[in-house]
Amino acid sequence: MMSDDNSIIRVNNLSRHFTVADGKSGFIGSIQNLFSRRYTTKKAVDDISFSIAKGDFVGYVGENGAGKSTTIKMLTGILVPTSGKIVVAGNVPHINRAQNARNIGVVFGQRTQLWWDLPVLESFDLLRSIFRVPEDDFKRNFEELSETLELGPLLKVPVRKLSLGQRMRCDLTAALLHNPRILFLDEPTIGLDIIAKDYVRKFLKMVNKERETTIILTTHDMDDIEALCSRIIILDQGKIAYDGSTEKLKIDYVREKAIEIELHEDDTGTISIPNVKLVKSTANKKWLRFNQDDISVQEVVSQIMRERRVKDIAIHEPKVGDIIKNIYANGKAASQQTKLQKTLP
Amino acid sequence: MSSENTHTDTFPFGPAKPVYLNFIEKSFQKQIAYKFEYFVGVLNGLLFIFVFTSLWNAIYAGADTLEGSPFTRSQMISYAVFAMLFRISMTMEDNEIGRKIRTGAISMDFIKPVSYPLMLFSEAIGQTLFHWFTRVIPLSIISLLAFDAVMPQAPSAYVLTAIAWVLGYSILYIINFGFSLLAFWFTEVFSFQLMKFGLFTLFSGGIVPIDFFPDFAKPLIALIPFQYILYVPTSIFIGHIQGAEAIRLLLIQAVWVFTLGFICWRVWKAAQKKLIIQGG
Numbered sequence: 027m028m029s030d031d032n033s034i035i036r037v038n039n040l041s042r043h044f045t046v047a048d049g050k051s052g053f054i055g056s057i058q059n060l061f062s063r064r065y066t067t068k069k070a071v072d073d074i075s076f077s078i079a080k081g082d083f084v085g086y087v088g089e090n091g092a093g094k095s096t097t098i099k100m101l102t103g104i105l106v107p108t109s110g111k112i113v114v115a116g117n118v119p120h121i122n123r124a125q126n127a128r129n130i131g132v133v134f135g136q137r138t139q140l141w142w143d144l145p146v147l148e149s150f151d152l153l154r155s156i157f158r159v160p161e162d163d164f165k166r167n168f169e170e171l172s173e174t175l176e177l178g179p180l181l182k183v184p185v186r187k188l189s190l191g192q193r194m195r196c197d198l199t200a201a202l203l204h205n206p207r208i209l210f211l212d213e214p215t216i217g218l219d220i221i222a223k224d225y226v227r228k229f230l231k232m233v234n235k236e237r238e239t240t241i242i243l244t245t246h247d248m249d250d251i252e253a254l255c256s257r258i259i260i261l262d263q264g265k266i267a268y269d270g271s272t273e274k275l276k277i278d279y280v281r282e283k284a285i286e287i288e289l290h291e292d293d294t295g296t297i298s299i300p301n302v303k304l305v306k307s308t309a310n311k312k313w314l315r316f317n318q319d320d321i322s323v324q325e326v327v328s329q330i331m332r333e334r335r336v337k338d339i340a341i342h343e344p345k346v347g348d349i350i351k352n353i354y355a356n357g358k359a360a361s362q363q364t365k366l367q368k369t370l371p
Numbered sequence: 372m373s374s375e376n377t378h379t380d381t382f383p384f385g386p387a388k389p390v391y392l393n394f395i396e397k398s399f400q401k402q403i404a405y406k407f408e409y410f411v412g413v414l415n416g417l418l419f420i421f422v423f424t425s426l427w428n429a430i431y432a433g434a435d436t437l438e439g440s441p442f443t444r445s446q447m448i449s450y451a452v453f454a455m456l457f458r459i460s461m462t463m464e465d466n467e468i469g470r471k472i473r474t475g476a477i478s479m480d481f482i483k484p485v486s487y488p489l490m491l492f493s494e495a496i497g498q499t500l501f502h503w504f505t506r507v508i509p510l511s512i513i514s515l516l517a518f519d520a521v522m523p524q525a526p527s528a529y530v531l532t533a534i535a536w537v538l539g540y541s542i543l544y545i546i547n548f549g550f551s552l553l554a555f556w557f558t559e560v561f562s563f564q565l566m567k568f569g570l571f572t573l574f575s576g577g578i579v580p581i582d583f584f585p586d587f588a589k590p591l592i593a594l595i596p597f598q599y600i601l602y603v604p605t606s607i608f609i610g611h612i613q614g615a616e617a618i619r620l621l622l623i624q625a626v627w628v629f630t631l632g633f634i635c636w637r638v639w640k641a642a643q644k645k646l647i648i649q650g651g
Contacts, residue, residue: 124484
């Protein structure tokens with residue numbers, strides 16, 4: 027077991043099983059279901075362990091049903107683990123639910139913790155009472171948040187009249203008013219337009235940096251992960267398929283590179299390098315693809331520079347999203363690869 | 372920052388309030404959100420009072436007494452008016468938990484460091500205060516002028532009624548809360564709600580005083596808590612029940628509050644466990 031003194035969340039051999047009714051379909055089946063049902067056990071979270079250091083910004087990703095939300099629910103104390111151990115900032119969440127609640131902030135993209143019929147301001151006032159935020163802290167926090175998130179014109183508006191983006195800004199504020207040590211975000215950018223997304227991302231980056239809040243983010247938006255998370259945990263069918271830095275993920279999983287070259291107008295030659303595939307070619311533009319195991323980027327580039335008159339060159343980084351898609355696609359192979367890498371020094 | 376930025380250091384909050392007091396206040400405020408609904412509600416109340424007083428007037432057919440009825444006509448009218456007003460004063464949302472469980476919104480409540488039942492109760496109190504001030508008081512004044520309902524003379528009637536009302540209200544609240552907890556097990560609790568509504572309508576004394584039920588039914592009705600919600604406070608208020616009998620009924624009400632409260636508290640403990648074991 028890692029004994030990381032700096033860790034704020036520790037999860038050991040955590041499992042959560044659900045019993046699911048195996049309903050028969052159709053009219054007769056429905057009636058049979060009324061009287062007898064068979065149940066099967068589904069392992070939503072299957073023996074996972076990880077620890078998260080103070081101040082980390084962790085992306086927690088996986089397909090629908092991979093066990094992300096189940097984990098978050100256990101970390102926030104609203105779900106009891108079937109087995110395993112969780113400690114969040116010194117508390118076992120489902121045992122000290124209220125105590126744990128004071129240490130964490132939660133934003134669920136599809137829900138709001140604001141009071142629907144009340145002006146935003148009143149929700150904040152309630153949260154101040156609920157979390158017993160000291161006067162000075164509250165004042166400082168509120169002023170800072172409402173300035174950064176430009177809440178001024180929204181404060182008197184009832185929550186139900188806010189747009190999704192506006193509501194998200196208010197929900198983020200609501201989650202941070204008591205200055206939690208850990209912030210859980212479950213799809214905070216879902217349904218937002220590009221500008222609002224960008225806004226939320228910048229804000230989260232700032233919170234992580236300036237308040238040193240530990241952030242755990244689950245999302246389906248890989249751009250969120252790429253823009254924000256230094257570390258990524260990928261869940262696949264209840265098990266951890268990858269756990270490591272986002273950078274390392276690229277290095278580990280993608281050996282393939284793409285290079286885009288624009289040649290001078292008067293250079294109409296072609297490029298032919300062993301092990302490099304010419305994907306597409308026009309008069310002045312060439313698209314190349316190769317595997318770094320066969321040939322290094324440096325070799326490819328220097329050879330082109332020697333042979334041709336290059337006007338512009340662009341090397342494309344693999345997108346985290348594509349990598350993760352690959353991992354889902356060959357889940358088993360990927361997880362074996364991870365295990366292999368973990369055993370290596 | 373631009374200069375026209377009128378500094379956000381205008382801090383728009385008052386002093387911090389104790390949490391449950393704050394819930395009461397915010398719940399009161401919430402009710403004002405739908406003004407139209409409010410006016411329709413007042414109109415509805417007036418309509419119901421009109422219907423029931425007209426009905427009793429017709430039944431008494433101009434006479435002051437009625438064969439087999441322990442009430443004089445004027446008492447009967449007062450009963451109809453005040454039973455309806457008490458009923459309005461006790462209006463509360465009775466299936467918020469069910470709704471929140473179905474939508475999963477309950478998880479947002481469970482991540483807050485407060486007692487959930489106390490939070491809901493505070494919200495109910497806020498609603499009730501709102502109904503008292505904005506519905507019951509104006510409707511009382513209209514009713515006293517328009518339908519010859521009579522207010523009691525003795526100050527003791529007001530004191531006893533106030534106690535009976537608080538206890539009756541508590542019984543109704545606890546029953547509602549208990550029934551809505553069933554949602555933790557059954558998710559869809561409409562049929563339970565319907566059953567509760569039926570029992571309440573028939574046996575609370577909101578429409579027909581318990582006196583009019585056949586003799587064999589009365590002891591059975593006395594065994595269930597519903598008559599203590601509206602029949603007892605209303606009867607005490609109009610002077611139909613007085614003195615030692617009133618005190619005796621207040622005590623029974625109190626026993627119901629504690630018994631139901633205890634059961635509910637146990638069910639709540641189980642429900643809470645159920646939720647965090649099953650998942651929100």
